[in-house]
Amino acid sequence: MSVGDVAGLIAAIAFVLLVGFLAVPLLKLGRVLDETRDSVRQITEHSVPILDEAATTVASTNGQLAKVDVITTSAAQVSENVSALTGLYAATVGRPLVKVAAFSYGVRKAFARASGRGTGGAA
16 A cells, blocks of 8 residues: 555545535434424414414404494484484574563563663663
8 A cells, every 4th residue: 555545545534524524414404494394384284274264354344344334324314313403493493482582581671670670781
């Protein structure tokens, strides 16, 4: 065995050690990628039912909002009807009551002056 053969043998052993040393991180990286793939699969399996349930919830909420819209519209109509009724009541009953009150005030004032108690001030 010559010096060249020994140097070649040392270089070959060093190369084998280098390959072995580099193979360990590659194997660990392969395991990490396998775990990542499994995690993504599990996330997908758990996410699909959640998304289906969310879609069902949104559809149900839209139905409830449609019902609330009908209720709100009805409440607005009731409010308009009450407002119109209040205006009608004020026009038909309120004005005559004001006239009656003014007339009774005038009558009291006239009686007060006639009896001598009133001097033009408040009764």
